[in-house]
Amino acid sequence: MEAVVTNPVPERRKPVVPSAVLGTLIFVIAEVMFFAGLISAHTISRAGSLPGLWPMPGQPTLPAEATALNTVLLLLSGAVLFFGYRLWKKQSPVAHWVTLAAWGLGAAFVALQGVEWVALLSQGLTLRSSPLGSFFYLIVGGHAVHALAALVAMFWAWMQMARGQLTSGFFFGVQTFWYFVVLMWPVIYARVYF
Amino acid sequence: MNQLVLLACAVCGAGEDRASGALLVMTIIISLLPLGMMGGLIGYFVYQSRKGDQAAEDAK
Numbered sequence: 279m280e281a282v283v284t285n286p287v288p289e290r291r292k293p294v295v296p297s298a299v300l301g302t303l304i305f306v307i308a309e310v311m312f313f314a315g316l317i318s319a320h321t322i323s324r325a326g327s328l329p330g331l332w333p334m335p336g337q338p339t340l341p342a343e344a345t346a347l348n349t350v351l352l353l354l355s356g357a358v359l360f361f362g363y364r365l366w367k368k369q370s371p372v373a374h375w376v377t378l379a380a381w382g383l384g385a386a387f388v389a390l391q392g393v394e395w396v397a398l399l400s401q402g403l404t405l406r407s408s409p410l411g412s413f414f415y416l417i418v419g420g421h422a423v424h425a426l427a428a429l430v431a432m433f434w435a436w437m438q439m440a441r442g443q444l445t446s447g448f449f450f451g452v453q454t455f456w457y458f459v460v461l462m463w464p465v466i467y468a469r470v471y472f
Numbered sequence: 473m474n475q476l477v478l479l480a481c482a483v484c485g486a487g488e489d490r491a492s493g494a495l496l497v498m499t500i501i502i503s504l505l506p507l508g509m510m511g512g513l514i515g516y517f518v519y520q521s522r523k524g525d526q527a528a529e530d531a532k
Contacts, residue, residue, distance in 0.1 A: 294521045295517060303513060304513075310509065311506055315502065321498050322498055325490045325493070326491035326494070
């Protein structure tokens with residue numbers, strides 16, 4: 279009788295970090311550098327401006343007090359999303375409503391920023407009116423684009439969660455992206471508005 | 473020269489100390505930030521790898 283020789287198939291090693299997680303982290307690192315570059319350029323230009331010319335005479339000052347409310351809404355949105363994630367992990371039936379509340383707070387932030395932009399444009403602060411206007415619309419606009427993209431992703435995650443089809447990898451990606459949007463904002467707010 | 477042109481120039485005071493200081497500080501931040509983030513990512517990989525090894529060890 280012949281002996282049957284079998285080659286043992288090596289067990290496939292589980293990846294250290296899922297591809298979705300790794301991809302999101304690399305993306306966020308690249309985005310952090312994008313905003314770091316813009317804020318760096320803004321800081322150096324502002325420091326190099328002559329006294330009394332930032333903002334330039336005749337240009338409106340940025341509404342830092344009004345934007346504080348938007349900032350609170352955005353920070354609250356991040357906290358509520360984290361709470362929603364904890365509930366989702368525990369398979370709570372209210373998790374998707376909490377996630378929707380986080381989305382609503384984020385959408386309110388973007389909407390209020392839009393209102394602020396309309397007011398500033400009507401007061402004469404445009405992309406070409408002054409260096410402050412250029413940096414303001416570039417940095418805050420860049421952040422708004424990221425916030426909108428993250429809101430679309432969060433809404434998609436919410437729909438999947440409500441249907442019971444949400445995967446942890448996708449939710450991790452959405453959360454990471456939203457936390458990046460939330461945590462990037464206070465830095466932008468502190469550097470650009472004051 | 474037209475005064476408005478000078479006013480519109482954001483870097484007219486580029487030679488001043490505060491501008492040089494801002495340039496130095498931002499150069500340091502921009503240089504160290506990617507290194508810090510890459511270090512954090514590598515640290516996260518090591519942590520996850522050790523966690524996976526420990527879980528595999530416990531399963532045996």
